[in-house]
Amino acid sequence: MAVTASERKRQAIASAALALFARDGYERTSVDAIAAEAGVSKRTVYSHYGDKERLFMLVVRDTYELMRERFEEAVETTMRDVDDVEKSLVSCLHEAVRAVTQTPERARLVRLITAELPRFPALLDLWHGRGLTPLLAAPIARLAAEGLLTADDPMEAAGHLSALTLGQINNRSMMGTIPLSQAETDRIITSGVRVFLRAYGPRPGDERC
Amino acid sequence: MAVTASERKRQAIASAALALFARDGYERTSVDAIAAEAGVSKRTVYSHYGDKERLFMLVVRDTYELMRERFEEAVETTMRDVDDVEKSLVSCLHEAVRAVTQTPERARLVRLITAELPRFPALLDLWHGRGLTPLLAAPIARLAAEGLLTADDPMEAAGHLSALTLGQINNRSMMGTIPLSQAETDRIITSGVRVFLRAYGPRPGDERC
Numbered sequence: 001m002a003v004t005a006s007e008r009k010r011q012a013i014a015s016a017a018l019a020l021f022a023r024d025g026y027e028r029t030s031v032d033a034i035a036a037e038a039g040v041s042k043r044t045v046y047s048h049y050g051d052k053e054r055l056f057m058l059v060v061r062d063t064y065e066l067m068r069e070r071f072e073e074a075v076e077t078t079m080r081d082v083d084d085v086e087k088s089l090v091s092c093l094h095e096a097v098r099a100v101t102q103t104p105e106r107a108r109l110v111r112l113i114t115a116e117l118p119r120f121p122a123l124l125d126l127w128h129g130r131g132l133t134p135l136l137a138a139p140i141a142r143l144a145a146e147g148l149l150t151a152d153d154p155m156e157a158a159g160h161l162s163a164l165t166l167g168q169i170n171n172r173s174m175m176g177t178i179p180l181s182q183a184e185t186d187r188i189i190t191s192g193v194r195v196f197l198r199a200y201g202p203r204p205g206d207e208r209c
Numbered sequence: 210m211a212v213t214a215s216e217r218k219r220q221a222i223a224s225a226a227l228a229l230f231a232r233d234g235y236e237r238t239s240v241d242a243i244a245a246e247a248g249v250s251k252r253t254v255y256s257h258y259g260d261k262e263r264l265f266m267l268v269v270r271d272t273y274e275l276m277r278e279r280f281e282e283a284v285e286t287t288m289r290d291v292d293d294v295e296k297s298l299v300s301c302l303h304e305a306v307r308a309v310t311q312t313p314e315r316a317r318l319v320r321l322i323t324a325e326l327p328r329f330p331a332l333l334d335l336w337h338g339r340g341l342t343p344l345l346a347a348p349i350a351r352l353a354a355e356g357l358l359t360a361d362d363p364m365e366a367a368g369h370l371s372a373l374t375l376g377q378i379n380n381r382s383m384m385g386t387i388p389l390s391q392a393e394t395d396r397i398i399t400s401g402v403r404v405f406l407r408a409y410g411p412r413p414g415d416e417r418c
Contacts, residue, residue: 025234107323114320117387124387131381159377159397160404164369167376172340178326178333188368195369198408 010048012038017059022108026116070099072135079139085148093165093189133162164192221247226268231317235325279308281344288348294357302374302398342371373401
């Protein structure tokens with residue numbers, strides 16, 4: 001399906017707005033500057049997004065949702081036909097990390113959200129209500145149903161898998177704002193998955209023998 | 210030991226500088242404003258800290274080191290005489306979280322570091338080289354030596370314990386910039402420690418039975 005000129009403009013505005021908001025903060029970014037950066041008129045910005053406040057919230061939400069979709073696709077693709085659980089989880093986390101870190105958007109979003117939260121408390125709902133971790137719960141529940149994992153609470157297990165892998169990467173990279181080497185990313189994912197499987201692997205008999 | 214007038218002034222300057230840098234960013238914060246906020250002369254700021262660039266780095270470093278010391282003290286106090294490993298780890302993490310989140314400084318530091326890293330790459334060394342996680346390695350090594358844990362690599366185990374508890378709290382609270390309820394903090398620590406012990410608990414025989 002061809003992208004319309006209107007849609008192209010909308011994307012150009014969103015991308016320009018995200019870059020400028022992240023660089024200069026909400027207060028010091030003008031709609032004029034966004035229009036200039038996007039190569040459109042100020043009027044076009046208003047017709048697509050409304051005022052600056054609405055533009056800000058929509059751009060943050062849309063960028064986040066796009067990232068979330070890419071993450072979900074990575075998880076679903078890698079966890080479709082699982083033969084070796086450890087191998088599948090490792091590639092799942094690799095692809096999921098790649099999906100959210102392949103563009104500068106993540107770091108920009110994090111800067112924006114940490115900086116502007118006092119002004120935009122609705123950002124909190126976005127962060128708490130639409131997190132990425134729950135997206136790992138579905139494949140974990142499937143593996144548990146097949147007896148390949150022991151997880152009575154797949155959502156909690158997803159939180160732990162995420163903490164051991166994505167969480168460690170987030171902490172070392174300060175939510176993606178500090179670069180991390182591929183070697184360190186690999187090491188974190190491999191050892192994190194191994195620990196997750198020691199805690200949640202299938203146990204035929206008594207847990208403690 | 211009495212705090213000297215000079216030391217009091219130094220602390221007032223550091224506290225004012227941290228608050229203003231975090232609120233307005235490095236570029237838009239003047240030494241004049243810091244002096245006014247601290248109730249001292251501009252000359253006093255320079256005599257204590259040198260120029261604005263040096264002031265910035267010293268204030269970030271000192272604030273971070275103070276937080277790190279409080280964290281270390283919390284860990285060492287709670288892990289001194291361990292009887293029940295799970296109970297001790299839970300109170301260790303509770304106290305450690307309290308130590309770094311009891312003041313607004315943590316959120317300010319995070320905002321500053323994420324925002325100013327491009328200008329001050331030396332902040333990266335601080336974050337990567339002086340992390341809090343290694344402080345958990347010493348008690349884990351002691352517990353492993355006593356046979357209360359199975360951890361061949363105490364530093365890696367510390368990374369996993371941290372990820373399952375502090376890391377989850379960091380992620381949910383966006384590095385401490387979004388408020389988190391006490392109930393959620395409790396839940397994260399309790400379940401994180403439990404998973405850690407499933408993976409690193411003492412195993413008398415074969416790991417998989």
